[in-house]
Amino acid sequence: MLRIRPLLLAFAIALPLAAQPDKKKNQAIGNPEAIESGRKLFSTGCAGCHGQAGQGGRGPNLKGRGMWHSLDDDGLFNTIKKGVPGADMPPSNLADGELWQLVAFVRSINAPAVEQNVPGNTDAGSSIFWGKAGCHNCHQIRGRGGLSGPDLSNIGATSTAGDIRDAILDPDxxxxxxxxxxxxxxxxxxxxxxxxxxxxxxxxxxxxxxxxxxxxxxxxxxxxxxKRPSPMPKDYKTRLDGREMSDLVAFLSRQSMRPPESETEKGKD
Ligand code: HEC
Ligand code: HEC
Structure with a gap:
């Protein structure tokens, strides 16, 4: 009996893992390298119909979150793998690992930054925001800062990390x-x-x-x-180096008026 137990246990754990994409987030989601690989795959295999930036064309816009928030990661995976029978969306014969890279890319262009675990040092990003970059002269976060630009207290919940980055680097x-x-x-x-x-x-x-x-x-x-072009400074590309940009985007990505899921759970009473 005792000898057989560990075996059974291993079997029981191994089965569900092998059978289905795990319920946990796939490691590709939010991972910058996977997203970059996914971007390349997308560019060759999908952009012809969905547009280079996923903005749509012959296939639907994949950035418009409102349209398809119902697809979770597994749903997205299966849609890309199997295609949409009867519609003009072909199945894919890519390996699962590559399909997950595509899922990660599509998520990166439509999921709110706060759900993306955007890498970077948020404390350093905060110092840049409130310090050398002068963002606070125009933007408020939670009641602090200037008023001429939009309030950014909830920016991580309403924008993708890519949109935040673009808003800073390329305001127009x-x-x-x-x-x-x-x-x-x-x-x-x-x-x-x-x-x-x-x-x-x-x-x-x-x-x-x-x-x-x-x-x-x-x-x-x-x-x-x-509408007229943005009043935002256009020189952050040169004023901030790559590291500083990542830290700043990571900091802003976490600005959300809604606590992350885990904290909601903890906070329940
Ligand atoms: C030949 C054109 C074409 C190609 C190539 C193509 N798609 Fe599509 N895709 C479509 C069409 C058309 C739909 C809409 C299907 C429907 O009516 O639901 C679609 C739907 C989707 C959806 C579901 C969107 C939603 O609103 O539910 C996703 C996600 C998607 N495609 C991703 C991809 C990815 C990733 C690739 C590359 C591996 C790809 N597509 C390649 C045409 C294409
Ligand atoms: C001179 C004032 C000014 C400064 C300085 C400034 N911004 Fe802005 N920013 C604006 C205005 C006005 C808008 C809204 C118009 C637009 O979309 O460009 C804006 C838009 C944005 C948006 C998009 C907001 C949304 O709701 O889509 C983000 C993100 C942003 N700024 C971040 C920053 C960051 C980070 C910095 C510092 C690196 C910064 N801004 C510096 C004025 C400024």
Whole structure:
């Protein structure tokens, strides 16, 4: 009896591990190297339909979180592996490890930074924010700081780490193709603010703040205005080195008004 027990135990543990992708987060998720490998795989195998940055094209936009928050990591894995039968999304014959790299990349472009375990020294990032970079002159976090820029107390919950990084390094990137802030007035007087995702001769596709896409026939639109460029300094690329940027992004990624899951559990009474 005693001799058989460890064997049984090992068997019982090994089975579920082998059968299914684990419930725990796969190690690729949030791992910068895996994300980078995933980006390359995406660029060759997926970008043709989903766009280089996942902004959409023949396949749907993978950045618009509102559209598909229902897919968890395993769901995402299975969709990429098996494709979507009947739709134009082909199955993949990549190895599981590579598929997880793709999942990690897709997560990195749509999951809130606070869920991503973004690497970097958050204390150092905090010093940069409140010190040499002067971010606090324009931005508040939890009641402290300047008011001319948006409050960043919840930025980790509302943005991806990539978006935070872009906002700092390339404040005008918002105006890049498929990501322009726009305000629209329709002939019937209704207005709409959002991000211009697509524009052709017949229609505008605008995503509002909730993530919902609006398809507006051009004939319904009286006027639309692309918003002015950002007042943010444009020289952080040279003022901060790579390490400092990572620390700053890590610090901002953790700014969330909602405590992380583990703390919510602990905090329950
Ligand atoms: C031939 C075009 C094409 C290629 C190549 C392609 N996709 Fe898709 N993909 C689609 C279409 C079309 C859909 C929408 C299917 C549907 O109607 O639900 C889709 C759906 C998805 C979804 C689900 C989105 C959602 O809203 O549920 C994910 C995730 C995805 N693709 C990721 C990938 C990845 C990663 C790759 C590369 C390995 C890839 N796709 C390659 C066309 C493509
Ligand atoms: C001169 C004022 C100013 C300074 C200094 C400044 N910002 Fe900004 N920032 C703004 C304004 C205004 C916006 C909103 C317009 C826009 O999107 O660019 C903004 C936008 C942002 C956003 C996007 C917010 C969102 O809700 O999408 C982030 C993130 C950000 N700033 C971070 C920083 C960080 C980090 C620093 C320091 C390295 C910094 N900013 C320095 C004025 C400033």
């Amino acid at each position: 990137a918002d105006w890049a193709e498929n990501y322009r802030k726009v305000s629209i007035v329709r002939h019937d007087g209704r207005t709409l603010e959002g991000i211009l995702r697509n524009r052709d001769n017949y229609s505008l596709q605008v995503q509002d703040a909730t993530g919902k896409l609006h398809l507006l026939p051009i004939n319904d639109v009286k006027e639309y205005t692309l």
